[in-house]
Amino acid sequence: MVISALLALLSLVGLVLTFTSGLLTSGVDGLFLVIICLLTAVIFGLQALSEAARMGLLPQRFRKAHR
DSSP: EEEHHHHHHHHHHHHHHHHHTGGGGSHHHHHHHHHHHHHHHHHHHHHHHHHHHHHTOOOOGGGGOOO
């Protein structure tokens, strides 16, 4: 879970750096970089949330009921 959360955080840092460095205005390369950063942040973020729910770290309302 820690590795997934770290990778999601690094993806968001890359997204912020893309905006602050002005790379987004460089054309298609900046746009693709933003899309890739968002995609990896979502994938690893969802994986981290799933692992946290499986380990019981989330409140009960976020977990599915097991039958």
